[in-house]
Amino acid sequence: MKENPAIRPRFQVIKDFICLAIRDRTYPAGACIPAENELAKKFSVSRMTANRAIKELVAEGLLVRHQGLGTFVTKIQAESPLLEVRNIADEIRERHHVYSNELVGLNNVRADEDLAGRLGVGVGAPTFHSLIVHKENGRPVQLEDRFVNAALVPDYNQQDFSQTTPNQYLSELFPLSEIEHIVEAVLSTEEEQHHLKISATSPCLLVNRRTWSADRLISCARLIHPGNLYRLSSRSTVSR
Amino acid sequence: MKENPAIRPRFQVIKDFICLAIRDRTYPAGACIPAENELAKKFSVSRMTANRAIKELVAEGLLVRHQGLGTFVTKIQAESPLLEVRNIADEIRERHHVYSNELVGLNNVRADEDLAGRLGVGVGAPTFHSLIVHKENGRPVQLEDRFVNAALVPDYNQQDFSQTTPNQYLSELFPLSEIEHIVEAVLSTEEEQHHLKISATSPCLLVNRRTWSADRLISCARLIHPGNLYRLSSRSTVSR
DNA sequence: CCCCACCAGTTGTATATACAATTATAGACA
DNA sequence: TGTCTATAATTGTATATACAACTGGTGGGG
CATH class of the missing domain: 3.40.1410.10 (Chorismate lyase-like)
Known part of the structure; x- marks a missing residue:
């Protein structure tokens, strides 16, 4: 996938929406975000596509999911020791x-x-x-x-x-x-x-x-x- | 998903197969693994399921993909130095x-x-x-x-x-x-x-x-x- | 008041299918 | 021999659909 910022895949649009909402405290730490079906409707995509967006943010640590319950914004609880030189x-x-x-x-x-x-x-x-x-x-x-x-x-x-x-x-x-x-x-x-x-x-x-x-x-x-x-x-x- | 080792999701079966093949040098570093369609046929699953398995191994760093070409086992070229004994x-x-x-x-x-x-x-x-x-x-x-x-x-x-x-x-x-x-x-x-x-x-x-x-x-x-x-x-x- | 069954809502896994984009190769032509 | 085009093979994105599993709430019955 070649990333052209002007033309994003649909799942990326949803990822960006969620990240922005987390940043501006629409969904603060601990909050429940809309379910897959809701996001699918909101963005006129299939549920699979919404699922993809959420799943990737889970893998990145911003969200956590509970079957039957929903998807939540993670809470920052700890700091890691500074052992590396990060860019x-x-x-x-x-x-x-x-x-x-x-x-x-x-x-x-x-x-x-x-x-x-x-x-x-x-x-x-x-x-x-x-x-x-x-x-x-x-x-x-x-x-x-x-x-x-x-x-x-x-x-x-x-x-x-x-x-x-x-x-x-x-x-x-x-x-x-x-x-x-x-x-x-x-x-x-x-x-x-x-x-x-x-x-x-x-x-x-x-x-x-x-x-x-x-x-x-x-x-x-x-x-x-x-x-x-x-x-x-x-x-x-x-x-x- | 509760993991019962005896009953693995199909995508997990494929992941395990690939990991084992990498370890026993069936697919050595740099080698091309079978394409999604091939794996789908081999394991009698849909291509989506094979894709899921590969995608997760890519995220874990074991594989890398090139559109049009195929999927390759990554080569380990460097390890981060172990300079300390941590408790x-x-x-x-x-x-x-x-x-x-x-x-x-x-x-x-x-x-x-x-x-x-x-x-x-x-x-x-x-x-x-x-x-x-x-x-x-x-x-x-x-x-x-x-x-x-x-x-x-x-x-x-x-x-x-x-x-x-x-x-x-x-x-x-x-x-x-x-x-x-x-x-x-x-x-x-x-x-x-x-x-x-x-x-x-x-x-x-x-x-x-x-x-x-x-x-x-x-x-x-x-x-x-x-x-x-x-x-x-x-x-x-x-x-x- | 407590327990159980049912239901709604959610996530989890999977399928068949479709189209887009990329890459390399083979064949045709100049 | 070099260039261009078509084709095959592959990954990338997306859809509609289906069933499974889990959770919490509500209502009914004891």
Whole structure:
């Protein structure tokens, strides 16, 4: 199936309808969505087609079904540990949301003492510094402040980050061998507030991440998220 | 759908057939499996039913399809690195599920030639052998078959493993310095089937793990999981 | 008040059928 | 020999239909 966004299969139309309804709280967590026959009538399709749409959303974890009862929106109950480097663009798209970003800056930077220590390079060594706002449906959800070892990634500052993310680009060049995560809750700086469009009192989730490939420290990133917009999510169940 | 192994839905019969054929190399990695119409004829079902079986295996990553061409067994090209020893009890609890276990046995064992080789001790040396079923919400998810060097961990067989796991106990005593993982897919023994409550044809993921602390080999464990309950993520592509 | 049967509504599995789209190959023609 | 077209084979989407199984509510009877 070649995806032409303008011409969607009927089952996809229904999937999109349901996802939108979940997002705008028409069907909040725990709520029962219309039955297959209802959706079939509403969208003038066969029940099989409605079933297909629902079944796929069940497989994606957004819905859960009980024979005889109905189909329910899953509830978020738990967070999964952060063990992997996920590509934020993929995560947003998996939620059927629109990913975009805004490149604030992409510069050559000589490592000061602090950065040298964090990036494992010598003081004065060349690095690249990128500052990017990642957006979900146009809303800023992550400010990525990243430093990359220029000796290892000489073309970093030639990349077009409207077409890829730094994480994706780097992971394509360097298979990860080690990841370090430090997670904490912080208040944001004035600059961060500006980019994330949040107030000075909004708590933020800060993830400091360093990635190694074959024992070489490739980059270190400070990822900061508005606390009310970002959480680590996992599979959910519904209780009646 | 309540699963009664004796009465499987027709699409499940086909899924099982395909999985078995993949495992015994009837259809090796990269191979093309029979088309929907062929399977429909072979199993006397409608094409829709064959399609359902294949589609689900595609979703599970075992198969990949090309319109006009056929359906292929995926090739495993990479495995996500196993870099840590996670405590299964913690993992399950992090999923907000109930962890429990069943201690099948905890014995003193003199190392035979095979075990001596694996545990790096002399033939006849004293070891401890623990066999534990780890359960998530009462359901067996891992059978842990572990041998520990008794000279290094003399109190191992005094532990109450209903209050901790062997992994947790050992990791508190011995900081890990090296881990070896060997991962393969196997059929389970009759005893393993009994403990894991699975059928003889259920594929299992086997992780053989050895852990060292300060260059001393502490223990070796055979961890076996029902394939449908536990899997390591992997990226797969197919080439034609 | 409790129990049971019935019913409505829902999901679960399956079928025969139809048309669309893609791919590779073979044959015809220049 | 190269190009184009037709065909065969395959997957992709969809339909109307049927029966099975499950759940909860209601009504009737004891």
